Amino acid sequence: MNDAHLPRRLLLTGIGAAAVAALPGCGAGTSKTPAPQTAGSPQSSTTRPAGPPRPGGEASLRRKIASLLVVGFRGEKLAENDWIMKAVRDGLGGVILFDRDLKTNAPRNISSPGQVTALVKSLRQASPGRLLVSIDQEGGQVTRLNPSNGFPATRSQADIGAANSTSTTRAWAQGIVHSLTSIGVNLNYAPVVDLNLNPSNPAVGKLGRSFSANPSVVIRNATEEVQVHRAAGVKTALKHFPGLGTATGNTDFAVVDVSKTWHSSELEPFQSLIRSGNADSILVAHLLNKQLDPSRPASLSPAVVTDLLRGRLGWKGAVVSDDMQAAAISSKYGRDEAVAMALEAGVDVLVFANQQVYDPKIVDETLDNVVNLVRKGRLTEARIDQSVARVDALRPRR
Template identity: 40%
Template sequence: MSLCLWLSFLAVPALAGPPADLEHMAGQMLLVGFRGLEISGDDPIARDVALGRVGGVVLFDFDVLLKQPGRNIKNPEQVRRLTAALKTLAPLPLIVAVDQEGGRVQRFKARDGFADTPSAAEMGSWNDPGRVRGAAEALGDMLRGLGVNMDFAPCVDVNVNPKSPAIGALGRSFSSDPERVALNAEAFLRGLADAGVLSCLKHFPGHGSATSDSHLGFTDVSVTWREAELTPYRLLLARDRVDMVMTAHVFNSNLDPDYPASLSRRITTDLLRGELGFTGVIVTDDLQMRAVTGKYDLETTVRLALDAGADILLFGNNLAYDPDLPTKAQAVIVKLVRDGVIPESRVRESYERIMVLKNKLQ
């Protein structure tokens, strides 16, 4: 091995080894959205991925602010080029995520040349976990072929309120029976795993009873939420098959009288990690949803999410858009640590969990 090649090898941190510095750890905690069907060297996201300011990206087919399709997705070949270019830039394996649940929530749509996936409601009606697993494996094969290695699915919200605007009304729940939700969700995540794609349970601690949509504003489930909404998590976490859990922006005064779940230490750390024993990666729902931005600025949001115990902070950069968001969010994390507000050990814990997860990426 030449001296130059050897030195370049040493410069790349071991995937599960000690972090190089605080900035590096902070960058791995960020998963962001961006604009563009292709990547060039002067694109902000290309710079941020190359510099390690982000540990992952999320793809969307529709730009909410511009009110037009084609944000990151045009057709299969274009997506393969895009994901390959991003991964080539990344100093560490890059999480490339998408919301591909099936039914109404599919970023890769049949009209653009992608295979269609049934909704959770339809799959739950089959009463056939083997068939669900097969459908999820087919979905995972498609995702892997596109260069996507993380699916923000399955949704394990219990269909408490069939008219819930963000869940039941969209067919995103497998069932009103929490054990049936768990049975089908396990089949779904097994199917994704068969295809080599990571999965994510959502939306903890339960969004299925909500009467409003947290994308649009404050969502209080204090009266409607049921303890049974934790059952899918209890069952699935006990079987140790969960890569990641996404926390919701729902407010539940029975669990925390002050903060929504995604910003709540009582819910994220005490309940999910403590009582339910989850040791994997916790990701927030999109921190630009109005349930959060309507009340908190960026620094407060990041501080609360870190204090709550979140490992990955998700910024879709779609409900609002700022090309410099990764730089700003990374700087906030670093400042909070250097000012003594957040212990560096808190950031290091998340970094180490993320590195364990990234060892699974294919």
């Protein structure tokens, strides 16, 4: 497939396969001629003179950093002295809920509607701010709220895309959103806007997570889903930027390289939804795509996050990481270095699922790490402030 087959509106933006490869910074992650910057781009702040935390002190800086973290935890009911409750009281930005624990295969946070509603209420009451309560509720196989814990079954995105009916999509999305709002969730890591270009893809195609291989079908159905969420006060995260549809592996467990299979048409759903105003946040994947960056995975790449997503596609809102404890990056870079690289790349929300490893110290250790990065001048507090502003816009109203 070549650029002649791409929709004309994509070609007009200069994001065909060759154009992407030639974008400033879409190589080694640096550029002699900086890409055009949009409001809120982190690139300028990381080049400012280094220095210690600004007036307000280290405690203020730690609170800012904490507000950027979304963390998973074990427990269907929490005591006041549980580590996650302490983190929430101290300003943790958000939590992520799971039905099962990956390590133990036991129920994790959800066993019944009444139970999880009470759990979420306790967390929100403990928070001094507007806590992000997040979940993966895509429909089909990827649903944390499902019949096993007392919630209705939902059709997959593949089923909905095959129907490609506005009324069907809207009714389906309303069912998903009703389950979310009934327990107090305000951020859903959905919809998946990957193109189903490899039906054997173990992370997307085989699980029925894509609406279609046709960008127009994906855009139409994703737009409906986002609007239904918004009408109920629930924010969404488009995933997995810059496109996971051709993958042959799962980034949760191994490095996935789509360099030889990825096509620039996979950017079209993201570009269209950004331009139409139907994006709340964008989740960037840990995949390796040497067409965009020859060495760094997308989630850690300034070329992908800053130059392409923010600079060329014009995204000004929050960028969400995939699980920062995923083997795809932790095995190569280590957690602390991956966090540093993600923030340098322009990521705003750092998600720690606490599934592949379980670390009750993850919040304190990450705060220590990022404060140290500011002390050493690798990051500036102004860079942290940019992310705080973007994430605040993602938070629910009280």
